[in-house]
Amino acid sequence: MPPCGAEPRARSVGLLAGLYHEKLTSKPFVNLVDELTAMNLDDDATVNVREIKREQDRALKIPQKIVVELSEAQSLSHEAWVEARKTSDFGRFSPWLKNILELKNKVADLIGYEGSKYNVFLEEFEPNTRVEDIQPILSELRERLKPLVENILTIETPKPELLTAAFPVTGQEAFGREVLADLGFNSEAGRLDVSVHPFCSSLAPTDVRLTTRYSANQMSESLFGIIHECGHGLYEQGLPADAVGTPLCQAVSLGIHESQSRLWENMIGRSREFWEYYLPKLKNYFPEQLRGVELEYFYSAINHVEASPIRVEADEVTYNLHILLRFELEQRLVEGSLDVDQLPEYWNETMEDYLGIHPGNHAIGVLQDIHWSSGLIGYFPTYTLGNLYAAQLFNCARETIPGLMGKIRNGEFGILLTWLRENIHGRGRRLCATELIEEVTGSPLSTDSLMGYLEEKYNHLYSL
Amino acid sequence: MPPCGAEPRARSVGLLAGLYHEKLTSKPFVNLVDELTAMNLDDDATVNVREIKREQDRALKIPQKIVVELSEAQSLSHEAWVEARKTSDFGRFSPWLKNILELKNKVADLIGYEGSKYNVFLEEFEPNTRVEDIQPILSELRERLKPLVENILTIETPKPELLTAAFPVTGQEAFGREVLADLGFNSEAGRLDVSVHPFCSSLAPTDVRLTTRYSANQMSESLFGIIHECGHGLYEQGLPADAVGTPLCQAVSLGIHESQSRLWENMIGRSREFWEYYLPKLKNYFPEQLRGVELEYFYSAINHVEASPIRVEADEVTYNLHILLRFELEQRLVEGSLDVDQLPEYWNETMEDYLGIHPGNHAIGVLQDIHWSSGLIGYFPTYTLGNLYAAQLFNCARETIPGLMGKIRNGEFGILLTWLRENIHGRGRRLCATELIEEVTGSPLSTDSLMGYLEEKYNHLYSL
Numbered sequence: 001m002p003p004c005g006a007e008p009r010a011r012s013v014g015l016l017a018g019l020y021h022e023k024l025t026s027k028p029f030v031n032l033v034d035e036l037t038a039m040n041l042d043d044d045a046t047v048n049v050r051e052i053k054r055e056q057d058r059a060l061k062i063p064q065k066i067v068v069e070l071s072e073a074q075s076l077s078h079e080a081w082v083e084a085r086k087t088s089d090f091g092r093f094s095p096w097l098k099n100i101l102e103l104k105n106k107v108a109d110l111i112g113y114e115g116s117k118y119n120v121f122l123e124e125f126e127p128n129t130r131v132e133d134i135q136p137i138l139s140e141l142r143e144r145l146k147p148l149v150e151n152i153l154t155i156e157t158p159k160p161e162l163l164t165a166a167f168p169v170t171g172q173e174a175f176g177r178e179v180l181a182d183l184g185f186n187s188e189a190g191r192l193d194v195s196v197h198p199f200c201s202s203l204a205p206t207d208v209r210l211t212t213r214y215s216a217n218q219m220s221e222s223l224f225g226i227i228h229e230c231g232h233g234l235y236e237q238g239l240p241a242d243a244v245g246t247p248l249c250q251a252v253s254l255g256i257h258e259s260q261s262r263l264w265e266n267m268i269g270r271s272r273e274f275w276e277y278y279l280p281k282l283k284n285y286f287p288e289q290l291r292g293v294e295l296e297y298f299y300s301a302i303n304h305v306e307a308s309p310i311r312v313e314a315d316e317v318t319y320n321l322h323i324l325l326r327f328e329l330e331q332r333l334v335e336g337s338l339d340v341d342q343l344p345e346y347w348n349e350t351m352e353d354y355l356g357i358h359p360g361n362h363a364i365g366v367l368q369d370i371h372w373s374s375g376l377i378g379y380f381p382t383y384t385l386g387n388l389y390a391a392q393l394f395n396c397a398r399e400t401i402p403g404l405m406g407k408i409r410n411g412e413f414g415i416l417l418t419w420l421r422e423n424i425h426g427r428g429r430r431l432c433a434t435e436l437i438e439e440v441t442g443s444p445l446s447t448d449s450l451m452g453y454l455e456e457k458y459n460h461l462y463s464l
Numbered sequence: 465m466p467p468c469g470a471e472p473r474a475r476s477v478g479l480l481a482g483l484y485h486e487k488l489t490s491k492p493f494v495n496l497v498d499e500l501t502a503m504n505l506d507d508d509a510t511v512n513v514r515e516i517k518r519e520q521d522r523a524l525k526i527p528q529k530i531v532v533e534l535s536e537a538q539s540l541s542h543e544a545w546v547e548a549r550k551t552s553d554f555g556r557f558s559p560w561l562k563n564i565l566e567l568k569n570k571v572a573d574l575i576g577y578e579g580s581k582y583n584v585f586l587e588e589f590e591p592n593t594r595v596e597d598i599q600p601i602l603s604e605l606r607e608r609l610k611p612l613v614e615n616i617l618t619i620e621t622p623k624p625e626l627l628t629a630a631f632p633v634t635g636q637e638a639f640g641r642e643v644l645a646d647l648g649f650n651s652e653a654g655r656l657d658v659s660v661h662p663f664c665s666s667l668a669p670t671d672v673r674l675t676t677r678y679s680a681n682q683m684s685e686s687l688f689g690i691i692h693e694c695g696h697g698l699y700e701q702g703l704p705a706d707a708v709g710t711p712l713c714q715a716v717s718l719g720i721h722e723s724q725s726r727l728w729e730n731m732i733g734r735s736r737e738f739w740e741y742y743l744p745k746l747k748n749y750f751p752e753q754l755r756g757v758e759l760e761y762f763y764s765a766i767n768h769v770e771a772s773p774i775r776v777e778a779d780e781v782t783y784n785l786h787i788l789l790r791f792e793l794e795q796r797l798v799e800g801s802l803d804v805d806q807l808p809e810y811w812n813e814t815m816e817d818y819l820g821i822h823p824g825n826h827a828i829g830v831l832q833d834i835h836w837s838s839g840l841i842g843y844f845p846t847y848t849l850g851n852l853y854a855a856q857l858f859n860c861a862r863e864t865i866p867g868l869m870g871k872i873r874n875g876e877f878g879i880l881l882t883w884l885r886e887n888i889h890g891r892g893r894r895l896c897a898t899e900l901i902e903e904v905t906g907s908p909l910s911t912d913s914l915m916g917y918l919e920e921k922y923n924h925l926y927s928l
Binding site: 003004005009019186187188189191203207244245 | 465466468469471472473475476483650651652653655668670671672708
């Protein structure tokens with residue numbers, strides 16, 4: 001979109017959102033949903049009515065006035081954040097964050113909640129998940145991750161040169177497209193394009209848009225970015241096509257969505273088996289850059305662990321500590337045990353505690369993420385839930401599919417995709433996240449799969 | 465869009481069209497427009513009410529049932545046309561065309577008309593223009609064009625090699641973007657992309673999308689295509705921004721739109737002065753291909769006249785005869801003096817008469833255009849009206865702006881753009897096409913400007 005197109009697009013989106021809200025909360029439609037809720041419907045219809053009612057109930061409780069107020073506050077707050085980050089000046093952003101929190105608190109009081117007020121916000125992204133249930137798991141994860149990270153970081157390893165070597169963009173793109181097709185992304189029903197911030201956006205299961213960004217000095221960003229978005233895209237393409245246009249054909253939650261991108265990006269895309277198959281192919285695209293590069297070196301390079309202040313650059317071991325820090329802080333902000341003005345101090349202290357580093361300035365510290373400025377509170381934990389779900393699903397897939405990693409070694413991904421289609425994608429929104437994970441894997445969510453996966457992989461890589 | 469995205473997009477567009485139609489024809493809105501029509505409003509509000517009422521009146525007369533029937537017939541007819549053209553088999557398309565004409569006749573009867581039934585269809589694309597008024601002008605144009613074309617075609621000139629030489633696409637694109645920026649297209653408020661069929665599509669004056677297609681063996685297609693779409697784009701970017709979202713901020717008619725693309729593409733982009741400025745620049749991009757190519761040779765090559773059976777490949781001299789042929793035939797189809805089954809015969813006979821050629825088959829004859837299969841009847845004459853308007857405006861601009869062609873020779877286009885902004889673009893839909901042309905140029909529409917322009921240019925080029 002050209003820069004000046006932002007305003008008319010915002011106007012169109014606003015108009016459509018308004019029409020949607022009007023329809024959703026109109027008396028006749030509310031009555032219809034109430035009648036349907038009382039009826040004995042078939043399973044799929046029950047799911048659709050349940051999901052529409054959930055959304056409707058929420059929408060009915062928030063007056064249009066607050067929706068508009070919040071939306072305006074978010075726009076202004078976002079602008080303030082952009083400026084604050086540029087100058088690394090938290091004081092420029094803090095009044096706006098306070099304003100957002102105040103409005104969010106109003107929303108929470110209007111909607112009502114049991115237990116923590118944070119549940120109102122979590123519910124938006126991870127329906128039916130309560131902070132009281134995930135808190136113990138996430139705390140346990142933190143306590144198990146900290147010693148692993150500490151052990152790895154005591155071993156001083158320089159950043160592998162491979163990661164910053166020059167890889168012409170045309171080769172990166174051609175290789176990325178080859179991988180995308182191999183993994184099973186249907187290019188008749190989707191596209192890959194370039195954007196500043198990579199995303200996956202679905203217009204329908206038959207029109208799924210992925211983007212990535214290429215940097216000539218950073219092959220791994222575009223490559224793992226494409227695999228990550230491909231995981232999101234495979235989920236969207238696999239949603240039940242006969243239910244298109246209804247909630248049944250929507251993703252379960254952000255966490256389940258993230259589990260699909262992370263499973264493909266990390267458990268498959270950063271595995272040794274994956275690169276047994278692909279390294280020779282990658283060498284065809286970049287014979288000079290990869291001359292003499294052996295599998296073991298390549299494998300360790302793409303799994304290099306480093307304490308970085310920046311979340312989006314973090315490896316899969318330290319990543320969840322970045323998230324847990326944000327989760328804890330935003331929970332305390334919502335529950336009132338932390339003031340916005342104390343945020344930078346607590347941020348830096350916790351960073352020191354978790355990763356042993358101190359961000360040089362707020363731009364790469366407390367101001368680095370867009371989320372809070374856009375009113376996205378309760379969003380962060382879905383990243384770590386995604387990693388936990390991914391590991392538990394991957395564990396289950398390996399137990400269920402004989403010789404799975406052997407298939408990966410031969411570039412055969414169809415069997416895993418079929419398993420995910422049957423167990424996750426094709427079921428749409430029938431179950432909520434925790435139900436789905438428990439039903440598919442036979443166990444409730446725990447930290448064991450993720451920690452087992454990380455410990456096995458990194459104990460070997462770092463000879464711990 | 466990925467191929468499978470067509471269906472969900474059609475569904476979304478259909479839904480929005482339905483919502484729009486519902487709102488437009490709703491009782492309260494109809495009453496409001498009636499009340500406003502009776503009131504004494506300021507000039508701009510009067511224009512908006514008048515234009516909304518025009519659309520509303522038409523919409524109210526056509527039952528939703530016929531709209532759906534026509535829309536389905538057009539989809540199926542379009543598919544049949546694609547197949548028929550592949551096999552050059554008119555018989556496969558003719559039942560569908562008959563069906564379309566029948567439905568169109570129903571629509572015409574429902575809407576009602578004075579004079580020719582064709583006026584109902586012309587009105588859709590060229591509001592307030594009656595076939596009785598343009599018929600004498602278009603017939604005169606035909607009679608004046610035929611001898612000019614005949615004279616040119618008696619001089620046998622081989623197709624210049626330059627037109628089919630190899631020009632790498634990257635250079636074509638870079639040069640095209642340079643020209644686009646020079647002509648005044650604002651890239652903050654628009655984009656240029658690639659598509660199979662070039663178009664200009666405006667989401668708002670601040671978000672105007674252009675497309676082109678590049679062929680490595682055909683530089684002129686992309687280059688003049690970009691200038692053509694740029695002309696459309698400059699019009700859209702110049703519409704009155706303070707009226708965005710209302711009819712006032714819309715183009716006057718297809719004919720006026722085409723006048724803007726044709727003025728820039730032909731009168732400017734195919735002028736000697738334009739290439740005095742740009743040929744040295746083009747040589748920087750293609751030093752080998754253009755070694756030793758002199759201005760006069762280049763100028764005559766890009767203005768080469770040829771009797772081709774294909775409209776979209778036609779030069780500016782023969783182009784209008786292609787259009788006039790279609791205009792006459794569709795008028796007779798609508799008025800009932802020609803049967804669909806007679807169409808191929810009359811097509812070929814008229815081609816023989818106008819251009820002295822006989823299309824080898826129906827695929828490059830009567831089946832070449834998408835328009836009729838998509839229900840676009842009354843659309844063709846707007847191309848020739850566009851050329852007539854363009855020439856009359858260009859004539860006026862040359863008389864009003866001292867040394868205009870000298871400015872073009874120096875690559876200074878701003879003065880012409882400003883003139884078009886003031887006289888055409890910025891006025892939005894205040895006047896209808898014929899009023900606008902007469903007010904700006906001081907004379908009613910005539911064939912004199914176009915014929916004068918063509919005769920002067922081509923008498924010189926072909927030493928007639």
